[in-house]
Amino acid sequence: MSTFATVPADRPLRVVLVGAGSMGRHWLDMLVGTPAAEVVGLVDLDLDLARAAATERGLSIAVGDSLTAVAADVGAQAVIDVTVPPAHHAVNSEALRAGLPVLCEKPIAPTVAEALSLVAAEELSGQLLMTSQSRRYYPALAEFKAVTSALGDIGIVTTEFFKAPHFGGFRDEMDHPLLVDMAIHAFDVSRYLLDADPVTVDCHTFNPSWSWYRGDAAATATFTFDGGTRYTFTGSWCSPGLETSWNGHWRVSGAGGSSTWDGEGRPEVEYLDAPTRAEVPAPIGQASVRSEIAGAFDEFVDALRTGRTPSGDVHSNIFSLAMVEGAVRSAETGATVTLAAVLEDAYRSALVNERSDDVKAVLESWGSASPALIGR
Incomplete structure (x- = not known):
């Protein structure tokens, strides 16, 4: 289990937000309305953008283009x-070296190799590095996990994801926009539901003729998990009409029945020994859980105050990122890819490319990628 420095719980957490773009402003709005947070600084290379974001929200905070300087x-x-x-x-890396814990938007790094470097940096600093896998945080998802756990042995899990967002910007130019920028959410939820990690992946991608993305915007990936469960993700980011929710549409099939979740409402379940759909019990202790x-x-905040390892700790999140990288590798090679190979290849790359x-030295002390996952 990871160990990291904690902070006192006697006042709101003093945070510096790095990034004043559209997503940064979304975070800023959430933080301003959160009693447990006190935004004390905003960092962006575009100082005018950062100042405008602060002014629009009536914030009198430090603004700068250096994280280390503003935080100090x-x-x-x-x-x-x-x-x-x-x-x-x-x-x-800069935040950890400054002795500060970090909550980072997904993906925690563009590659598994860079994520392994961050695991080493986290261990070296003694500070927490956590990914915001925001789609884990839905009361209905916790219900879905509860009902699926009562289905006995799980054989099949599927996600259908069909949306048609016109983002513009970097997503339109990515080689694999759906897999790299969005599918990690569903991949991560599959690990959450199954309490297991994948072993292999087969993936195929393509780009429909009407797609406005340069790279492949449609994909089907099938993962084999420990124990033999198959998880299949099928989706497209250029499918207008009858769109799914942002969480996708889920189905779990087990020895004792099946359950479904549309990604927004409450899940449904039908057990083998019941002829009609069962009533999903009301959530317990979920009313105060905030979403996304x-x-x-x-x-x-809870992790920093209690020392409890959060679900998004970088050690655990490595597997979700490896699912993405493995799926891309399978799509590009047409071969079945083992996740263990992805992790070990990434470890070798991390050793070669590390500049600090x-x-x-921490990476070398591991001898393989396996110690990077012990903190789970």
Whole structure:
């Protein structure tokens, strides 16, 4: 289990937000309305953008283009990284070196190799590094997990995800926009539901003729989990009409029945020994659980105050990121990919590419990727 420094619970957590773009402003709005948070600084390379974001919300806070400088000036206790994915490794590393825990938007790094570097940096710093896998935080998802756990042996889990967002910007130019920028949410939830990790993946991608993305915007990936359960994700980011929810449509088939969840409402379940659909019991203790990024922040604060390892700790999140990388590798090679191979290849790359001697020393001490996962 990971160990990390905690912070006192006698006042709101003093946070510096890095990234003042559209997602950064979304986080800023949530934080302003959260009693457990005190936003004390905003960092962005575009200072005018950052100042405007603060002014629009009536915030009189430090604004700058240096995370280390702003955090030191305001006595920050934590950092929230809402920069674009290619910047995550640098920002997270800088925060950890400054002795600050970090809550980072997904993906925690663009590659598994960079994520392993961050695991080493977390261990070196003694600070928490957590990913905001925001779609884990739904009361209905907790219900869905509860009813699926009563289905006995699980054989099949499926997700259908069909949306048609016109983002513009970097997503339109990615090689695998659906897999790399969105599918990690569903992949991560599959691990949450099954309390298991995948072993292999077969994936095929393509780009419909009408797609407005440069890269493949449609994919089908099938994972084999420990114990033999098959998880299949089928989706498209350019499918207008009859769209699913952002969480997708889920079905779980087990020895004792099946359950479904549309990603928004409450789940449904039908047990083998009951001829009609069972009434899903009302959630217990879920009324106060906040959804999405608010839920992720709340778990981050709880972890920092109690020392409890959060579900999004970088050690555990490595597997969700490896699912993405494995799916991309399978799509590009047409072969079945083992997740163990993805992790070990990433470990070798991390050793070669690491520029910080102290972080590299931690990586070398592991001998393989396996110790990076012990903190789970």
